[in-house]
Amino acid sequence: MQPKSKAHEAYEFLQNYQGLTNPDSFQFHRWLKDAEQLTKKNAIDAYSLKSFAYVLMGELKQALYNMENAHRLGSVYASTNLMNILHSMGRFDESSQVAKEILHQNPHDLESVSLLLSHALLHLDINKVHEAMQYYQGDNQQIMHKNQMYIQEINKRIDMINELNISKNTVVDILNHIYVFLSDKYVGGNYLSFDYGYTEIGGYLEINVCLNNLSVDDCVSLQDGFLDVLIDSELDYRDYKDILVSFSSECVGRA
Numbered sequence: 001m002q003p004k005s006k007a008h009e010a011y012e013f014l015q016n017y018q019g020l021t022n023p024d025s026f027q028f029h030r031w032l033k034d035a036e037q038l039t040k041k042n043a044i045d046a047y048s049l050k051s052f053a054y055v056l057m058g059e060l061k062q063a064l065y066n067m068e069n070a071h072r073l074g075s076v077y078a079s080t081n082l083m084n085i086l087h088s089m090g091r092f093d094e095s096s097q098v099a100k101e102i103l104h105q106n107p108h109d110l111e112s113v114s115l116l117l118s119h120a121l122l123h124l125d126i127n128k129v130h131e132a133m134q135y136y137q138g139d140n141q142q143i144m145h146k147n148q149m150y151i152q153e154i155n156k157r158i159d160m161i162n163e164l165n166i167s168k169n170t171v172v173d174i175l176n177h178i179y180v181f182l183s184d185k186y187v188g189g190n191y192l193s194f195d196y197g198y199t200e201i202g203g204y205l206e207i208n209v210c211l212n213n214l215s216v217d218d219c220v221s222l223q224d225g226f227l228d229v230l231i232d233s234e235l236d237y238r239d240y241k242d243i244l245v246s247f248s249s250e251c252v253g254r255a
Helices: 006-016 026-038 043-057 060-072 078-088 092-105 110-123 126-135 141-163 168-182 216-232
Strands: 191-199 202-210 243-248
Touching (some): 006 026, 026 043, 043 060, 043 078, 060 078, 078 092, 078 110, 092 110, 092 126, 110 126, 110 141, 110 168, 141 168, 141 191
Parallel strands (some): 202 243
């Protein structure tokens, strides 16, 4: 059995990582140095290793640049990695395009169709659910269940924002802002849950961003930081004043 390459080791580490990015990690900086030494021996592994290190350090632009180089050199896995990096950056349309290209080559690819379904949920667009299933030619039961579940969830969320008289476009914009905000701060799985309530001044929508392996202080810091992002964004306060975004590591009813 051949030993795993450093790029493969870094990929496995990334797949299992859940938590805040760490730009000061000795291990990640060590990978960048190892990648420099690998460049002449195996350029694809070198660029891939750099990309994985930069993802974990929260430098997504550098991660994308290096994975694009690996892709140009013919990396078999670069398309999937590009798809995931673009998704993490909040560049959903570009990520979806890569996913469709992967499914065109392999219509049974589970990771790509799962991401397309996630994008449909983030866009609150049932048509995108149907489109995703048109690209997928497999019969995986989890995908079939997710297909139906996302249709129900999109309808539920749209009914909720309609009842509150909140613009769907504003909600979709805020969901995108959440991903862009987290792109240099967090690596790992997440789940965005919707809830609503009423006060004496009217109804409000609550979007709870469920993350992994964060302390209460981490969540408070993210919440304060995201509020600053909204204030500085192109969104008008009157559009998002009835939308509360919270960050938590303890979430009920995760999908």
